[in-house]
Amino acid sequence: MSTIVESKSSSLREAWRGIQTAKPGIRIREAARDLGASEAELLATRIGEGVVRLQGPWTELLKSFKTLGKVMSLTRNDACILEHKGPFQDVDVKGEGARAMATVIGPVETRVFFSAWSFAFAVTEEKSDRTLKSIQVFDKAGEAVTKIYLQEKSDEAAYEKLVEKFRAADQSAELEVEPYATEELNGPEDRAAFLQEWSELKDTHDFFGMLRRHKVHRYHALELATGKYTYQVDAKLTPKQILDRASATKLPIMIFAGNRGNLQIHQGKVRTIRVLERGHAGPEQWLNVLDPDFNMHMRMDVVHTAWVVQKPTTEGLVTSVELFDKGKNMIAQFFGLRKPGIPEREEWREVVKNLQAL
Structure with a gap:
């Protein structure tokens, strides 16, 4: 060194x-x-x-x-x-290499992207x-x-x-970090063609590929589809409303949250919901799920927008609620728990229907 x-x-x-x-x-x-x-x-x-x-x-x-x-x-x-x-x-x-990915199934469920x-x-x-x-x-x-x-x-x-x-051979304190460059996503060239492809989706997993093909930022895609497949709901109320309702009715849900290299997924019921404040630089409001084998901690003061998003599939429409920060970065997604080949549960659609639209 x-x-x-x-x-x-x-x-x-x-x-x-x-x-x-x-x-x-x-x-x-x-x-x-x-x-x-x-x-x-x-x-x-x-x-x-x-x-x-x-x-x-x-x-x-x-x-x-x-x-x-x-x-x-x-x-x-x-x-x-x-x-x-x-x-x-x-x-x-x-x-293999930069394209390697992994799925982890079981009590711990993740989608892993080794390129990061x-x-x-x-x-x-x-x-x-x-x-x-x-x-x-x-x-x-x-x-x-x-x-x-x-x-x-x-x-x-x-x-x-x-x-x-x-154990690495190099055990020095030297670490060369490198910031990520901002990705230029200026699409779509044809809004009508983009929305047409959205209408023809067969699986929710095809959505990301569609965004890549049209070079569309996810947040911009939701803006483009407003009134057709998306609409905004109250960002400050929505996450707690979903968790409170799911807890009260014992409705199993899915929560996705992650980063460039790992997407962790909760599948199942939630029970204990608490809002707490903490922080060294000032008050931070945290929405928490505090269950024996699953905890979620979400900073509500950072949640800026919330969207209801619908995607066509071979089993009918699948509805998610997606949360973003001020920089239009994804924070988390909520879905109703469903198995492949089975339509979305009406109880979940009812939860979404009762969210306060903007």
Whole structure:
């Protein structure tokens, strides 16, 4: 490591310690933002002090999660966190290299996009009276992709074997992060043709491909389809209304939330819904699902718009509620739980129908 890089990482480590002293309990993600760094860069300053840098192949690292038994899988973006407890039951990897993807089915359900997996660490940290052990994955900008935390019944021996198997030869604190360039999506060239293709969808999974072909940003697509397949609802009321109704009626729903490298999915009922305020820089309003094996934490002060979206399929229309921040970035999606080949439940459509339209 060069003297300049070593000095930079040392300065960052000292700055992190300073902010932890000034703001006890501050989360690493918040500290990174305060310091103008990434979460991965901060974590790398602790290599050799409870942090081990890991290397790929990332597809094999993901498959190794199956050996850990019951874990807590956490995936987040700036406004929504999903946490599921359970094993990585069924992992199916498709493709190779930058095109590699995976589906994880079972108590932990995710869609994995390996093109965004750039850094990974094994982390041991002390929190209150507990020792937490985790595997944490980051994209090239140093933003968290997913974190896998050991639980009381996890296989710690398997965890140690995993760490040794994927331990990187380079254990320096040097980390070269790179911001993502803004993608230019200026379509569609033909609005009528775009909406015609929307009307001919056969499966909800075809929607993303349609956006790519027409070079349309997802948010702009919803604007283009306003009055035909989409309309806005009250962003501040909608998420809690959906969760309260689903909880009261025991209606199983689906919640999707994620980032460039991982999309985590909840499928099932929700029970305990709570709104709490916290934050070091000012009050943040969090909408929470606090169930035994599933937690959701959503920052309601960041939710800016909410849309009802309908997509044709071979089983009829499928309805989602999609949440966005001010930058038109997707926060989360809600669906009624349904199985392939079965039409959408009327109970879900009733929940959506009762949302306050704008």
